[in-house]
Amino acid sequence: MSGAGAGTLRIAVVGGGPAGSFFALFALKYARLAGREVAITIYEGKDFRQFGQPGCNMCAGIIPASVLARFDELDLKLRPELILSRVNTYSLHTSAGTLHASQPDPAAHIISVYRGAGPRYGHPPDLVSFDQMVIEEAVARGARLRRSLVQEIRRGESGGTSPQRTSATPIEVTSGGESEPYDLVVLATGVNGHLPALRGFGYRPPPTSPMCQTELYLGSDEVQRRLGASVHIFLPPDEVATYGILIPKGPFVAVSLLHARSQMRSLRQFLAQDEVTAVLGTQVRQVCGCLPRISVGLARSFVDDGLVAVGDASATRLYKNGIGSALATAERAAWTAMHRGCTRRDFLASYVPLCHTIDSDNWIGRLLFLEVPVLKRVGAMPRAHHRLATGNGRQREVSELHTRILWGMFTGAYSYRDLLRMATSPNLVLQLALAVGGSILQKDTS
Numbered sequence: 203m204s205g206a207g208a209g210t211l212r213i214a215v216v217g218g219g220p221a222g223s224f225f226a227l228f229a230l231k232y233a234r235l236a237g238r239e240v241a242i243t244i245y246e247g248k249d250f251r252q253f254g255q256p257g258c259n260m261c262a263g264i265i266p267a268s269v270l271a272r273f274d275e276l277d278l279k280l281r282p283e284l285i286l287s288r289v290n291t292y293s294l295h296t297s298a299g300t301l302h303a304s305q306p307d308p309a310a311h312i313i314s315v316y317r318g319a320g321p322r323y324g325h326p327p328d329l330v331s332f333d334q335m336v337i338e339e340a341v342a343r344g345a346r347l348r349r350s351l352v353q354e355i356r357r358g359e360s361g362g363t364s365p366q367r368t369s370a371t372p373i374e375v376t377s378g379g380e381s382e383p384y385d386l387v388v389l390a391t392g393v394n395g396h397l398p399a400l401r402g403f404g405y406r407p408p409p410t411s412p413m414c415q416t417e418l419y420l421g422s423d424e425v426q427r428r429l430g431a432s433v434h435i436f437l438p439p440d441e442v443a444t445y446g447i448l449i450p451k452g453p454f455v456a457v458s459l460l461h462a463r464s465q466m467r468s469l470r471q472f473l474a475q476d477e478v479t480a481v482l483g484t485q486v487r488q489v490c491g492c493l494p495r496i497s498v499g500l501a502r503s504f505v506d507d508g509l510v511a512v513g514d515a516s517a518t519r520l521y522k523n524g525i526g527s528a529l530a531t532a533e534r535a536a537w538t539a540m541h542r543g544c545t546r547r548d549f550l551a552s553y554v555p556l557c558h559t560i561d562s563d564n565w566i567g568r569l570l571f572l573e574v575p576v577l578k579r580v581g582a583m584p585r586a587h588h589r590l591a592t593g594n595g596r597q598r599e600v601s602e603l604h605t606r607i608l609w610g611m612f613t614g615a616y617s618y619r620d621l622l623r624m625a626t627s628p629n630l631v632l633q634l635a636l637a638v639g640g641s642i643l644q645k646d647t648s
């Protein structure tokens with residue numbers, strides 16, 4: 203970090219995915235507003251301009267409007283070429299037919315993007331990477347980018363820092379055989395990277411679950427004809443996966459499987475399911491694939507003197523909107539570092555509560571997701587949901603609430619706490635009970 207003045211806060215951001223780049227952007231903004239000097243280095247092992255897994259942070263690439271709206275805070279303009287598809291409906295395929303949840307208000311749209319430069323094979327030349335756009339913006343505004351993996355983060359010997367610096371001891375970050383001292387290290391390594399050896403810190407990454415992610419090439423017209431502007435969700439048998447999702451992405455369709463039991467074999471089984479071939483057809487060409495993990499819990503000891511973890515490396519919403527959580531945690535951590543300080547106490551006071559809010563909301567999410575096995579196994583349940591969804595007259599209000607809940611569950615537009623509140627509204631519970639009873643009776647008499 204040669205060139206950083208005595209009063210300059212030296213920050214190493216380890217990982218240049220969304221969380222790391224958003225942190226750099228917010229920290230630069232808050233430093234400018236507070237008249238503080240910062241020198242930010244982002245360490246990133248990948249080059250997002252590469253095709254396939256080497257340039258990609260392995261994700262379905264759905265971003266809801268609520269997250270895009272927050273880009274204004276950073277003066278970030280989404281380049282139109284980045285947007286591959288616009289989604290206005292989620293279609294849940296059940297044993298009783300397909301439930302459609304349409305965008306409940308005009309501002310709730312969703313887009314799909316590629317995190318890297320595009321699939322490994324058959325990529326169009328003009329695809330733009332979302333992660334590359336955000337990191338380029340951070341560099342354009344003053345962050346330094348080091349394209350290399352960090353091997354070690356070590357708490358240094360005490361002393362040697364100026365009084366303006368918030369951390370009492372500098373922290374050594376080692377990458378490519380070189381070490382540099384920093385006042386603050388931001389761990390934004392996600393859950394699929396290479397966690398550096400952490401000496402003198404008790405950080406433990408969050409628990410994760412296995413996913414299977416692949417890209418299919420169909421061509422834009424065929425994607426439009428088969429999927430429309432809809433994300434399609436399927437409930438395959440448990441021995442294949444918990445659920446599977448098809449996402450339109452321009453000429454491609456992204457497929458995400460949660461808890462894929464036998465990795466790529468589960469994918470083949472999923473693509474061969476009748477309900478899936480009814481949407482996709484049988485002539486699909488696989489152009490990319492990976493087996494990432496998804497964060498499903500809270501990291502431990504993720505703040506310390508001079509260290510804070512953000513994004514997946516700390517806390518993220520369960521199965522939803524990870525890019526939104528990356529943005530929210532990065533903003534809060536940057537605000538704390540710039541306006542309060544970089545000690546464990548500072549982060550405990552004004553950053554950790556946000557992560558605990560995300561975590562406690564996820565517990566409610568786990569409760570709501572208990573309906574997935576019920577939907578798979580109890581035929582009366584999907585039939586009851588169909589009745590509610592198509593309710594008219596006096597039941598119209600319940601039907602609208604039902605659509606809003608489905609939209610929120612699929613997109614992450616509302617917190618799980620809000621969804622639970624909506625789902626336990628007395629009128630909805632009553633109508634659902636009546637619909638379940640009606641479905642059971644109808645089955646018995648038919």
Ligand SMILES: Cc1cc2nc3c(=O)[nH]c(=O)nc-3n(C[C@H](O)[C@H](O)[C@H](O)COP(=O)(O)OP(=O)(O)OC[C@H]3O[C@@H](n4cnc5c(N)ncnc54)[C@H](O)[C@@H]3O)c2cc1C
Nearest residue numbers: 217219220221261262263264352392395396513514524525
């Ligand atoms: C299959 C799947 C589908 C998903 N779909 C969606 C979706 O549609 N929408 C959504 O919002 N979220 C989705 N998510 C979640 C989303 O991908 C994550 O929440 C999001 O990427 C978190 O951002 P991050 O910056 O914390 O981590 P990451 O995006 O994982 O970025 C971490 C970065 O750190 C770098 N790194 C790691 N270790 C080192 C090191 N030692 N030195 C230097 N660099 C390092 C990595 O190369 C990487 O670039 C999905 C996740 C999975 C697994």
